[in-house]
Amino acid sequence: MRAIHVIVVCILLSFGFSKNQTKVKITNKSEVIIKGKSNVNSFECKYNSEFIEKDLHVSITRNNSKILLEGAKLEIKSTGFDCAHKMITKDFKSILKADDYPHIEINVIEINTAKENITTKLHVKIAGTEKEYIVPATYNQSNGNVKGLLKLNIKDFKLKSPKKLLGMVVVNDNVEICFNLFLQY
Template sequence: MKALTFVIVLIFSLGFTPVETTKVMITEQSQIIIKGKSNVNTFQCQYDSALLKEEYCITFLKAKNSTICDGAVIAIKSDGFDCKHRMITKDLKSILRTDEFPNITIELIELTHSTL
């Protein structure tokens, strides 16, 4: 079975502290958003964070201004996105082939603290 995987590129600097492992849970305040543009309009699809109930074990290194993850993988349901427009949501689910790939695997490479 093939897997659909999104990988985030890692850029980091020196200055690590020892490796730590901890269990984490993603809160409902977290967001996963896909922003896109078609030949007709722009769109934004948000993942239903209520579906994020699993606890994850993450091994990490603390760097100067960020946390470098080692093997931190999160699986989300590919049909958990809502684009606020029925046809766009249907098209996204078709593109993601949600019937063939029910999960999307996200590998966390680096976590940084940001204020939005």
């Protein structure tokens, strides 16, 4: 999630350069929220902003409308989410297998600026399983803000949604990861 911000900043920094290296800081004003639903209710799990702030050293190579990145890899603590209800938070950490896999890894591979909207190629690793996604993002150059939404199915990562009350409450396998990142470089 932070990686998307890094990508957008790298795009802006790389105009006129074929390859360069830069330091990007993701500030603690940034937000990452995971949204999901059950057959009874919906939930939101916010990532603790104290864990967000981090410096990344990113190598950028521009290839026409694509920007290739190295080092734009983020590790998000699996236990860093709060779902505003103790039992939901506990279940969420159980879904992520937080005891066995303490981090969610997001590696931003490339940014594509060929179209009106910016897209990023991400490798996301949750509970030991890695998947690739193309994610649309927006970037506000004046304040370094990057926003985007990643939709995924937890079954893609071999995760199982919990069933409560003898199977009467079932969590949907589809979740949305909303990111609102603020970058300094």
